[in-house]
Amino acid sequence: xxxxxxxxxxxxxxxxxxxxxxxxxxxxxxxxxxxxxxxxxxxxxxxxxxxxxxxxxxxxxxxxxxxxxxxxxxxxxxxxxxxxxxxxxxxxxxxxxxxxxxxxxxxxxxxxxxxxxxxxxxxxxxxxxxxxxxxxxxxxxxxxxxxxxxxxxxxxxxxxxxxxxxxxxxxxxxxxxxxxxxxxxxxxxxxxxxxxxxxxxxxxxxxxxxxxxxxxx
Numbered sequence: 297x298x299x300x301x302x303x304x305x306x307x308x309x310x311x312x313x314x315x316x317x318x319x320x321x322x323x324x325x326x327x328x329x330x331x332x333x334x335x336x337x338x339x340x341x342x343x344x345x346x347x348x349x350x351x352x353x354x355x356x357x358x359x360x361x362x363x364x365x366x367x368x369x370x371x372x373x374x375x376x377x378x379x380x381x382x383x384x385x386x387x388x389x390x391x392x393x394x395x396x397x398x399x400x401x402x403x404x405x406x407x408x409x410x411x412x413x414x415x416x417x418x419x420x421x422x423x424x425x426x427x428x429x430x431x432x433x434x435x436x437x438x439x440x441x442x443x444x445x446x447x448x449x450x451x452x453x454x455x456x457x458x459x460x461x462x463x464x465x466x467x468x469x470x471x472x473x474x475x476x477x478x479x480x481x482x483x484x485x486x487x488x489x490x491x492x493x494x495x496x497x498x499x500x501x502x503x504x505x506x507x508x509x510x511x512x513x
Contacts, residue, residue, distance in 0.1 A: 297323055301330060301405060304353030307377025309432075310425050322418065326411035333357075333398040340380070340396040346387075349412040350380040355402025359394040360479070370479035371440065373399070382426065383433050385409055444482055448491045451481045453513050456501070460510055470506040 297320055305311050311319050330353065333339050339357055340346075357374045371394050374380060384390050386409065416423045443451050455477075459468045470477065478485040495501045495513075502509040 300403070301353050304376050304403070304405065305351065308351050308379060309377070309429050310351070310379060310422060312425050313421050314419075318419075322415050322422075325418070326407055326414055328405055328407040328411065331404050331406055333402045333404060335398050335401050337398050338395065339398055339402075339404075340392045342392055342395045344392045346381045346384045346390045346392055347409075348406045349382075349385055349409055351405045352376050352378050352380070353403040353405050355398065356400040357396050357402055358399045359396050361394050367482060367484075368479060369444075369482035370476065372436070379429065380404075383430050385412070448481070448483055448487050449494075451483070452488065452491050452495070455481070456508065456510060457513060466510045468508050468510070470508065473506075 302316060302319065305319050305323070306316065314322070333355070342362070352374055354376050356376075357378075357380070359371045359374065361369045361371050374396075380396060381392055384392065416426055443454065446454070456468065459470070460466055463469070472480060474488060475485050478488040481488065492501070492503055496503050500510070500512050502511065
């Protein structure tokens with residue numbers, strides 16, 4: 297196993313609490329291969345059967361969902377250490393619910409579900425880590441569903457508050473462009489810009505590029 301692959305696995309929540317030597321020993325007991333996906337390439341289409349356990353080693357992928365109106369909603373951004381569709385891998389209906397596209401040149405470690413099952417059963421820590429991963433996904437999707445039912449203003453306000461909490465500051469730096477943020481909310485870009493402008497005019501925020509200072513939300 298090369299150093300880049302090892303570093304990617306160390307970032308994966310599945311291997312949390314394991315030493316490098318333990319990760320190497322575990323991966324020596326299963327079959328896997330490393331595949332590369334160039335930027336802009338579709339890694340998985342919505343409805344495709346989830347046949348493999350895929351872990352991003354390096355790069356970034358974006359999961360999107362097409363709404364009934366044809367609007368594309370950004371569901372999640374996957375980076376190094378993320379496992380793709382772990383909640384669907386062992387499901388009876390194990391088809392991808394989203395389309396996954398490489399937003400950067402991406403390297404992925406791929407193994408069969410039977411090999412993933414083998415290492416899960418070989419170490420209780422991995423099994424518990426996998427359960428936590430699934431629990432976090434459910435929590436994330438619950439918040440996503442709640443957000444989709446909100447007004448644009450509620451979505452933006454909630455997002456800014458969450459970013460302020462995560463960054464531990466009233467001065468926050470957005471990690472996404474305006475278009476990416478609009479896709480994340482499932483709204484039109486002009487609706488997002490109008491909402492930010494209204495909040496700015498009301499004295500709730502100050503906006504300078506991707507930097508936003510929260511004054512009163």
